[in-house]
Amino acid sequence: MRHSKxxxxxxxxxxxxxxxxxxxxxxxxxxxxxxxxxxxERLDRDLFxxxxxxxNANNALFGGQVLAQSLTAAMHTVxxxxxxxxxxxxxGYFLRAGLAHVPVIFQVDRTRDxxxxxxxxxxxxxxxxxxxxxxxxxxxxxxGFDHQFELPAGTPDPDSLRGLAELVDxxxxxxxxxxxxxxxxPQQPVEARPVHPEHFFHSTKQNARRSIWMRVPSGAGASATxxxxxxxxxxxxxxxxxxxxxxxxxxxxxxxxxASLDHAMWFHRPVQMEEWLLFDTESPSAQSGxxxxxxxxxxxxxxxVASVAQEALLRRRRAAK
Numbered sequence: 001m002r003h004s005k006x007x008x009x010x011x012x013x014x015x016x017x018x019x020x021x022x023x024x025x026x027x028x029x030x031x032x033x034x035x036x037x038x039x040x041e042r043l044d045r046d047l048f049x050x051x052x053x054x055x056n057a058n059n060a061l062f063g064g065q066v067l068a069q070s071l072t073a074a075m076h077t078v079x080x081x082x083x084x085x086x087x088x089x090x091x092g093y094f095l096r097a098g099l100a101h102v103p104v105i106f107q108v109d110r111t112r113d114x115x116x117x118x119x120x121x122x123x124x125x126x127x128x129x130x131x132x133x134x135x136x137x138x139x140x141x142x143x144g145f146d147h148q149f150e151l152p153a154g155t156p157d158p159d160s161l162r163g164l165a166e167l168v169d170x171x172x173x174x175x176x177x178x179x180x181x182x183x184x185x186p187q188q189p190v191e192a193r194p195v196h197p198e199h200f201f202h203s204t205k206q207n208a209r210r211s212i213w214m215r216v217p218s219g220a221g222a223s224a225t226x227x228x229x230x231x232x233x234x235x236x237x238x239x240x241x242x243x244x245x246x247x248x249x250x251x252x253x254x255x256x257x258x259a260s261l262d263h264a265m266w267f268h269r270p271v272q273m274e275e276w277l278l279f280d281t282e283s284p285s286a287q288s289g290x291x292x293x294x295x296x297x298x299x300x301x302x303x304x305v306a307s308v309a310q311e312a313l314l315r316r317r318r319a320a321k
Contacts, residue, residue, distance in 0.1 A: 061098025064236030092134035171201035208283035219273030240312035243291025
């Protein structure tokens with residue numbers, strides 16, 4: 001899932017789109033600050049628009065951006081509740097590939113505000129057509145039972161592992177040039193350290209599972225709602241690729257075309273995105289051109305902060321001649 005290239009403010013390419021009779025500029029993300037990417041402009045009580053887009057490897061909108069911005073829009077409509085209601089779950093469907101040069105309109109439906117729960121439905125729209133829709137729930141915290149799975153035994157501390165820029169020369173021989181450039185880019189918004197680098201860089205006939213420590217340095221000082229949105233955004237990084245790990249894909253032959261179909265997430269405990277998080281992911285099944293991936297997200301101290309599941313379209317892409 002490719003981030004856009006770093007561009008200065010003056011050289012950043014701008015496109016315009018006519019939405020509701022207004023011309024709205026949208027900028028390519030420079031990859032520096034994740035809260036800036038996810039921020040929205042409020043057009044009306046329950047209507048929002050983004051100002052920055054992030055493209056993926058298919059030159060479409062990165063799904064994690066639309067997911068996280070939809071959640072941001074929903075959270076803006078819960079802030080007026082008399083008690084603090086944090087997101088506890090979301091369930092979204094990707095309907096169409098988003099256009100990277102067109103802004104996105106987010107329309108929120110205030111489905112319900114109950115005693116301790118709120119429900120919202122969000123539709124993300126481009127050129128008058130929905131590209132994504134999501135249901136999400138919010139909960140005012142209360143006392144209750146408490147248990148969790150433990151951090152996988154034997155997981156090395158992130159300080160003992162190497163980052164992607166250090167690993168790409170050793171393991172990235174089969175990767176395309178654009179991915180080499182991306183992984184070596186010192187301005188990457190996400191720092192990632194694979195627990196088993198060989199599982200990250202190469203297809204493997206072992207179990208479809210991999211673990212990666214990740215963090216977002218620009219998340220330092222962000223609000224609780226911004227932290228939740230960033231967690232949704234980063235949850236779409238490297239997740240669906242877990243489903244292709246058992247399948248040998250020769251470097252000189254076809255590589256996989258991966259596109260998210262749906263995304264579900266449950267938020268268990270507060271998170272600080274500038275701190276290391278372990279994404280422990282697995283794929284229980286791939287069939288009929290689709291693959292299911294799921295994961296547990298742990299804080300460095302072992303707290304289970306979230307769970308995530310995603311189904312993606314998996315196709316072999318013909319090699320360029």
